[in-house]
Amino acid sequence: MRSFMTGKGLLGGGIVITMLLVAILAPIFIPDTFATRMDMRARLSGPSLDHIFGTDQLGRDLFYRVVLGAQTSVMIAGAAVLMSVVIGLPLGIISGYYGGVIDNVLMRLVDTLLSFPALLLALTISAVLGPNLTNTIIAIGIAFTPFLARIIRGEALRVAQMPYVEAARAAGTSDLKMIIRHVLPNIMPAIIVQGTISLAFAILAEAGLSFLGLGTQPPDASWGLMIQASRDYLDVAPWTALVPGAAVAITVLGLNMFGDVLRDVLDPRTQS
Amino acid sequence: MAYIINRVLSVLLTLFLISVITFAVTNILPGDVAMMIMGTQSNPEALAGLRESLGLNDPLIVQYGRWIGGLLTGDWGHSLVFREPIAPLIAQKVVASGVIVVMSMTIALLFAIPLGVWAAIHRDRWQDSTASTSALVGVSLPDFFWGIMLILLFARALGWFPSSGFVHPADDLLGAIRHAFLPSLALGLGLMAHLTRMTRSTMIGIMQQEFIRVARAKGLAEREVVWSYGLRNAIGPVLTVAGLQVGYLFGSIIVVESLFNYTGMGWLTYQALLNRDIPLIQSSVFVIAAVVMLTNLLVDLLYVVIDPRIRLS
């Protein structure tokens, strides 16, 4: 665990854990009406003792909104990335491990999907399915899948050519066991690292969709939705964007650092 | 040569797949364009008539055939909402988006490469942390956030650049650049952050290579070792990633163009989607995907020029 104890590891891990705790615990301890409670007399008011992060255009407390919005943002991003991993993992592994015709067909398809900008894909899927939480997750998930499949394939291809895979094959290991015992553990770090980076992107993608009205639905709070709602008030009340913006930035920052450090931590070679 | 032919053939296949996917997806979109044309004046009978006359009642395969046939013969049909022929409409918007995509890419590369190299050669020191952290902040905020900030700073407070609109470069080149600057910068900031990280990690890998030591052992100045021996090798991978980011850019322009009221492909596609203008959605999505793919093809071919190793295989 030593490699976690670096400044970067502590900071990244700390941010990610804090965000997770906030996402999980906030809805338990803070009634969700706190995020939607309005005060028409205190609209767009700056940070103060009453509202430490200020209020939005409907006089809602930004602290509660950003804290309670963590759950939505983190959940959408997490579920979307999970979904893309669940679909992309078998695709990528089969492609990379078996190669040949399957690989050609799958990768041509993946290449094609990659030609559609992810946001455009998500936008179209959202438009097809309609805007709600589940569909937002599906849209982002599908949009991210080809990307992950591609990376997993590359990793699987690399691992499939490693001497230890050949050694295991010589030792009579079947394909299924090979994938479970050798391929998966060896590509897992890459997936996890890519996953954390994708999480960051998913948070931004949710923000982009919300900006276009297709992500989270009001009055629920999500960071993306908060930034989008703030756009008309930025010049008079910049904090309405800066507060959720900072939440996104810090989380993405933490995820990126966390991903970097995870890479080391997951590798038994760097543990001592 | 075989490599190039190979790439081109696979591009053609991918284009075909793109057209099928585009067509399939647009056909499961709910709502339809007849409704949009009639707006609040819609009634079932009028809608049915309009649908019939727009050919929306034909079997899908017929519609696909008609569309793809039209694409190939240059007859891209009419936008149902905009009531204009699609081909010239898209041609114009592609130019508009092309300007900001190229400009944002240029801005991004212009800053990202030196910054990334600088971070790499000062690896794990304050220079690196500074560059890496600011790069992270860059990627951590959505483009529209930057967009709004830039409008407030450059258009509102300083008044240096117009806050919105599009000018065709053929009409007024300087005006075109001025109008495209802020959207390009908004896009470029995130991209720059990304490319900086990429340049940094590539450069770190390359600076550990043996040939770098050999270059130093020759007595070359560090400047030359880094900027010539090192960077020449990093440029290929960085350009490849930059090429892949064109896809990301064409996604982001949807948001940024609507924000800046910059009427390019992103704006057009978004309008088409909002209005269920199926022919326009199909053609513009297809064009975006094709442009993204062709850019990558271009980068691949450029790579052949940059890296002699690819030439033989």
Add this chain to the structure above:
Amino acid sequence: MTPIINIEKLRVTFGKGDEEVTAVKDVSFSINPGETVCIVGESGSGKSVTSLSLMRLVEFGGGTIVDGRMTLAGENGAIDLAQADADTMRDIRGDEMGMIFQEPMTSLNPVFTIERQLTDGLRVHRGLTGQAATKRALQLLKEVRIPEPERRLKQYPHELSGGMRQRVVIAIAMACHPRLLIADEPTTALDVTIQAEILALINQLKRETGMAVMFITHDMAVVAQIADRVVVMYRGDVVEEGPVEEIFANPKAEYTKALLAAVPRLGEMRGKAAPEPLRLVGDTAPPKPITPRETPELLLEVRNLTTYFPVKGGPLRRHVANVHAVEDVSFTLNKGETLSLVGESGCGKSSCGRSILRLVEPTSGSAILDRKDVLAASHRDLRILRRDMQMIFQDPFASLNPYMRLSAQVAEPLRNFDLARGSELQDRVAALFDRVELPRAYMRRFPHELSGGQRQRIAIARALSVSPKLIIADEAVSALDVSVQAQVLNLMMELQADLGLSFLFISHDMAVVERVSHNVAVMYLGRIVEIGPRAAVFENPQHSYTKSLMLAVPIANPRDRKQIGDLNFKPIPSPMHPLSYTPEPSRYDTVGPGHLVLREG
């Protein structure tokens, strides 16, 4: 005579604080003009760090010269390189001192032409540009005896073979006629024939220019062939220094003694019938020869084995040619014996071994293992057959899954064949650890927590777990330090004696092969060109290729220096042939009992 370079009490560290490691503790030695000093020592002993410190390149890798002096004698007085500033060092590097690195494949910048890389130094130190620089570059290529030098100037590194690349690297280092050439394992990655050429080339250049050479290697045979003086390093310290004959004849330091004992020397086995373990320092009992059984019993019979790899090309990636990796190979292997497969890189040794295990699908032929044809077996039968034949690979690190505990890796074959479960499985794994002399405590470790030799023991334990009859050892000891190599070799021979194992031993190291084999097969371009009992092949080589191979092998004896002339650069022909090509069958002449030689035509 004043030495060109005098190193005193050099101390180099990496990292800071808790993480600090001292790579070089206390190193002092000097090099005189015109002298070749070899630095030897096991991996990690600080050889490279010393040489990089001398060039002051070690700082770029994060190292710090914390102490010591490195005095370079010059026309205008001596300079302490340890204190020299960056500009001075830049002037010295590539001018006064040139350096050659270990990896010819990565020493050249892949995106610049050979010319550019050759002329950079000339431009910086001699101010040569344009025509003049090109002329000098051409001359340099001629000096290092590269065929078609004009064409090479315009080529890129990947268009050159490994041997040619290393020549270019030498040419770069020689560009400004340095007074000191530092060569850090310049031949380790090369085949013996090319190694011989490169060594001869360095020798010749040295004679022509009178420069001094600091030559780093871990190969004692190379040392014996080229050194004037030897510096022996061990864990960052110089443990012994002296003239080469003195070191070989009369080593003083314990480490040197152990090192020399572990080195197999070509010709040592002359007159001995059976392979014998090496006698290491500290061993008391004399080594027991591995005598074959009285009545030889056939284990493996390979007939007309042929393996082609398809080459895809053209826009549609059609099958346009084949790499003839294994071409009509036949041999037999008896129970309890070792057959070695030798030959240079790319000649098809590994492909042959992997074809027998069906890790690659052979094109034709048969491989009968205990009366069952492996190559004709169905997939189900093949799995069962694999219980009888196992493999050990070259790279002990890469052949172990970094994410799996060692016990699980050793147990894997047992679990695959469901030979043991639960506590029985654990007991058998523990017994295997005992067998390869690894502490049982290592069972819970991960591969990276072991040294190279220990890892190779794990690979051996894994191979042994299913009690195979045949083990194919593909370069199983090539990556190891000589002392470790000797231990692993001895272990393998011991197992053979105890368990009656048969080895197909794939190697390019003739001295090792001589030590371990009962029979030897020499491969060239996919074919066996000569096969026979070890003594017959080594003492009486018949095929022209075998002869040149034997000639090129350096001998670890400074009194037996080979005067290799200027060998002609002769690249090995490509094994790639168009689809229409039909090769001749291999026809052999019998020149002695069991000694067959490919008919040359």
Add this chain to the structure above:
Amino acid sequence: APRIASAQTQPVSGGTLIWGHSETTQNLDMHQTGTASTGRVLQNVHNSIVTVDQDLNVIPMLAESFEQSDDGLTYTFRLRPGVKFHDGSEMTSADVKYSFERCANPDTGAVNFEVFNAVESIDTPDPLTVVVTLNQINAPFLSRLAENGAGVIMPEGSGDVQGETPIGAGPFRFVRREFGNEVELERFDDYWDGPAYLERVIAREIPEPTVRLTGLRTGELHMINDIPADRIGEIEDAGELQVVKWFPLNWDFVNLNHTFEPFQDARVRRAFDMIIDKEVLLEGALWGQGAVTASPSYPTSASFNADLVQRPQDIDGARALLEEAGYPPGSLDIVFKATTNYPYHIESAQILVEWFRMAGVNLTIEQLTWADWLSQCWVDRDFQMTMMNFFTLWEPDFLYYSLFNTVGAFNYRSISDPEIDALTEEARITVDPAERAEIYKAVQQRLFDEAHDIMLWFRNGSIGAQPSVGGLDTIVHPNGSNLNFHKVWLNA
């Protein structure tokens, strides 16, 4: 009427005015277009046969005069001589006949075709006379002609090009449009009412409010319509820009789908009405830029029922009413569909959610794009609760018949109230204006009592302009929606 913030100067001729238009123009065919955004621009290209004055009386325009026969079935229009179209031709009765017939023809797809439903014949006895004969009384016929679109006169045979290059008889000639970017208009020197001051008007389409406002502040734009509601006060206070506000621009209401079981009970509808504090909602969604109303009638029109007063917010009363109707707290789960096309609808919805929660009703918002709203709510009538706004339909027949009659074209809530049906039918054939007004007042009363929809407010219109723009008092059409640049000028 518009209120002007800055002092007026003498008109000057020339110059190009750049207008930051809040919406995107669509189909440019004035007959076919249904969007107010297009009408707002084409107002300058086309003239109607008749129009209305500030008090919404029908007055002549391209017709010099008009008269109605005593039986109310024949209308005779005497055309203004010498009116030129932009293509250079002179307007004759043939053009009028052509325009009316084109609009009436269902194949044209005109949005106002029903105006001509009762028309039996259109005769042109001479080049400057048009006689329209109806087969039954259609009291609102004239005013419907003065309404957007139906009364517009186009040159004969120009129908095919109207969609892309509209040709009319208005003060400005259409030059070009870059779709979604800008529309360029040029002064028409032969305009019958004298040439406009401005040389050129460029309407830049900038839907993003912040960007539009920034453009005005940096001087890139001379004027914008629809200043972001929250910013109006601040800009007025700063005094650097002219602000024109007028009342009303449009009106908003909350819709209840009458096919949805709970809303078939008037008590539930009334309870919902009581849950909403319209004043606070107006403040929350529009920063108070408007005035609440219990009636959708144009506030200055004769038929406006000024006696109606909004029900005050009474959450407890609403709870009781719901309880009585069989919906105790927690038993109603309602989806509120709001379109992102009107961001303030989304804001309103969010505020409503809070109040409804207090009243024990669980409201969930579903955001819809404009296309989805039209498809789901308007055509398929697949919604429970939604919100919409309409441009002030000052013509009461248009307003009440189409929106509230069982067979009305805009009755997407499926309201079916025999009393309203009877009243609106009756009004159609009632010629006497005073009598008609009384009927419509009764309709408003009934709508209020039954709470068929929940009326909210009239919203203010606003324009922001540089000090250099003159004549802004003339710019807003009496209907509150269209902008007319005929008498607007630009100081150098």
